[in-house]
Amino acid sequence: MSYKNILSYKSEVEKELEKRLSAKNAPEILKKSMLYSLSAGGKRIRPCLMLEFYRCLGGEMNDILNFACAVEMIHTYSLIHDDLPCMDDDDLRRGKPSNHKVFGEDIALLAGDALLTFAFETACDINKSIKPERALKAVKYIADAAGLEKMVGGQVLDLQAENKQISIEELEQIQEGKTAALLKVNAYVACALANADEKTTKLFVEYCDFLGRAFQIRDDILDVIGDEENLGKPIGSDEQMNKNTYVSLLGLEKSQKLVEKLTNSAINAIKQATLDNENLCSLALKLAERKN
Amino acid sequence: MSYKNILSYKSEVEKELEKRLSAKNAPEILKKSMLYSLSAGGKRIRPCLMLEFYRCLGGEMNDILNFACAVEMIHTYSLIHDDLPCMDDDDLRRGKPSNHKVFGEDIALLAGDALLTFAFETACDINKSIKPERALKAVKYIADAAGLEKMVGGQVLDLQAENKQISIEELEQIQEGKTAALLKVNAYVACALANADEKTTKLFVEYCDFLGRAFQIRDDILDVIGDEENLGKPIGSDEQMNKNTYVSLLGLEKSQKLVEKLTNSAINAIKQATLDNENLCSLALKLAERKN
Numbered sequence: 001m002s003y004k005n006i007l008s009y010k011s012e013v014e015k016e017l018e019k020r021l022s023a024k025n026a027p028e029i030l031k032k033s034m035l036y037s038l039s040a041g042g043k044r045i046r047p048c049l050m051l052e053f054y055r056c057l058g059g060e061m062n063d064i065l066n067f068a069c070a071v072e073m074i075h076t077y078s079l080i081h082d083d084l085p086c087m088d089d090d091d092l093r094r095g096k097p098s099n100h101k102v103f104g105e106d107i108a109l110l111a112g113d114a115l116l117t118f119a120f121e122t123a124c125d126i127n128k129s130i131k132p133e134r135a136l137k138a139v140k141y142i143a144d145a146a147g148l149e150k151m152v153g154g155q156v157l158d159l160q161a162e163n164k165q166i167s168i169e170e171l172e173q174i175q176e177g178k179t180a181a182l183l184k185v186n187a188y189v190a191c192a193l194a195n196a197d198e199k200t201t202k203l204f205v206e207y208c209d210f211l212g213r214a215f216q217i218r219d220d221i222l223d224v225i226g227d228e229e230n231l232g233k234p235i236g237s238d239e240q241m242n243k244n245t246y247v248s249l250l251g252l253e254k255s256q257k258l259v260e261k262l263t264n265s266a267i268n269a270i271k272q273a274t275l276d277n278e279n280l281c282s283l284a285l286k287l288a289e290r291k292n
Numbered sequence: 293m294s295y296k297n298i299l300s301y302k303s304e305v306e307k308e309l310e311k312r313l314s315a316k317n318a319p320e321i322l323k324k325s326m327l328y329s330l331s332a333g334g335k336r337i338r339p340c341l342m343l344e345f346y347r348c349l350g351g352e353m354n355d356i357l358n359f360a361c362a363v364e365m366i367h368t369y370s371l372i373h374d375d376l377p378c379m380d381d382d383d384l385r386r387g388k389p390s391n392h393k394v395f396g397e398d399i400a401l402l403a404g405d406a407l408l409t410f411a412f413e414t415a416c417d418i419n420k421s422i423k424p425e426r427a428l429k430a431v432k433y434i435a436d437a438a439g440l441e442k443m444v445g446g447q448v449l450d451l452q453a454e455n456k457q458i459s460i461e462e463l464e465q466i467q468e469g470k471t472a473a474l475l476k477v478n479a480y481v482a483c484a485l486a487n488a489d490e491k492t493t494k495l496f497v498e499y500c501d502f503l504g505r506a507f508q509i510r511d512d513i514l515d516v517i518g519d520e521e522n523l524g525k526p527i528g529s530d531e532q533m534n535k536n537t538y539v540s541l542l543g544l545e546k547s548q549k550l551v552e553k554l555t556n557s558a559i560n561a562i563k564q565a566t567l568d569n570e571n572l573c574s575l576a577l578k579l580a581e582r583k584n
């Protein structure tokens with residue numbers, strides 16, 4: 001297996017997301033709006049991480065596909081709400097009109113609400129091989145990561161930092177909530193479901209943490225040096241919006257060095273966690289060099 | 293015990309809601325916004341129903357307070373999002389400025405998201421006496437009731453019916469999703485947690501169904517004949533907004549008759565379900581006569 005193989009989970013997750021949504025009896029426009037954002041591409045890094053961690057722990061991907069879908073639904077809902085006019089007011093997402101541009105603000109708001117709720121329904125819909133007490137723990141991890149102390153809290157800090165000069169520590173605190181929590185949760189969930197020991201859990205979480213920080217900095221770098229066609233969005237938008245980014249605070253060169261350092265730290269963590277680390281090592285390397 | 297006693301659960305629920313929220317480490321403005329709407333009054337009918345059902349089934353209120361809070365959080369989030377400018381654009385809620393009027397649209401949106409997420413975190417935080425497999429079933433019931441097939445779906449149908457003449461059947465379908473689902477779920481959750489038999493569950497759910505329909509029609513009646521001070525909002529707003537209501541479709545007299553009929557049906561259902569029905573009977577009667 002390699003990086004390519006990790007991303008092969010992607011199609012399984014996408015199939016499962018569509019299957020679960022199409023089985024629902026709900027107003028067509030709502031389902032269309034949810035599906036529009038769910039199937040808008042994206043790397044599916046979160047569910048892929050969860051499934052790969054679980055495989056490393058000796059588990060079978062199909063047994064936890066529902067949890068992987070749940071995290072992807074939460075990620076998708078957060079993007080829809082982020083793009084709304086009262087938030088970032090973004091017209092484009094991955095090269096396509098954002099959800100509210102197609103379906104209107106009211107439906108976009110409700111599609112986000114429905115995806116967040118559907119995530120928990122999906123997470124609770126466990127396979128027979130999963131123990132209910134472990135599942136409950138996993139659902140709680142997901143709610144915690146997506147909640148007021150983490151993801152939503154990070155959003156609020158981000159709003160408060162708009163048009164203000166902040167420190168690198170403050171930027172890290174924002175990213176910790178906004179981005180890192182929903183990456184780390186994949187380690188927590190896989191480990192809870194596989195009943196992994198504390199040390200392994202800690203190392204998997206560390207891997208996610210380093211990977212997530214490198215990912216975010218790479219994002220900020222691509223907004224400066226990226227290719228608009230590859231990215232599916234105009235470059236330079238962070239600067240134009242006067243956003244605090246790693247590049248604006250550290251400069252390009254230091255930012256690139258930090259990506260390399262964090263990527264190495266991620267690789268070190270995963271090598272300590274498991275001998276079966278090839279896929280996760282190459283994922284970290286590929287993400288550090290990605291063009292979009 | 294009487295109607296008054298059922299509502300005595302109210303203060304327990306309110307204390308628990310505040311306790312859980314204040315224990316959280318999150319941006320102050322977010323917690324304030326969540327608390328503003330959580331503590332804005334309201335009858336707390338949903339959690340009171342759940343706790344009373346559980347008591348009727350021989351359970352101890354304190355064991356499921358987390359589930360009762362979860363349902364109230366979901367109800368509260370739905371009100372915040374409903375009031376947003378892109379939805380009903382309501383400036384007032386229970387006689388006070390609506391959440392976005394006080395905190396801004398961005399924070400109101402995020403407070404709603406955070407409450408919905410916190411609901412699931414809270415529901416998963418079970419008391420030791422609750423079996424995890426029953427808890428997982430209960431959480432799934434809550435997600436289903438709040439989701440695209442029920443509450444959010446009903447919201448979408450309601451949006452689609454705006455400024456259109458609809459039939460009484462269509463109005464019932466909207467209410468079924470928007471209102472009834474989050475009332476019935478209290479029966480499903482209490483019964484799942486107490487492992488009640490199918491017949492009892494069915495009758496508790498029926499009670500909620502009749503009670504919810506009577507409640508909604510009474511709401512529509514009060515919007516015509518109510519007292520502004522008692523209601524905390526201007527009367528006549530439904531007519532002004534050209535909303536489809538029971539009164540606009542059936543007229544006042546028939547609507548009042550229907551409230552009485554549904555209240556009797558609720559009482560019949562609960563009498564068949566349990567001999568310990570005094571509180572739930574008087575709740576149904578009081579709600580049918582309420583002034584706000």
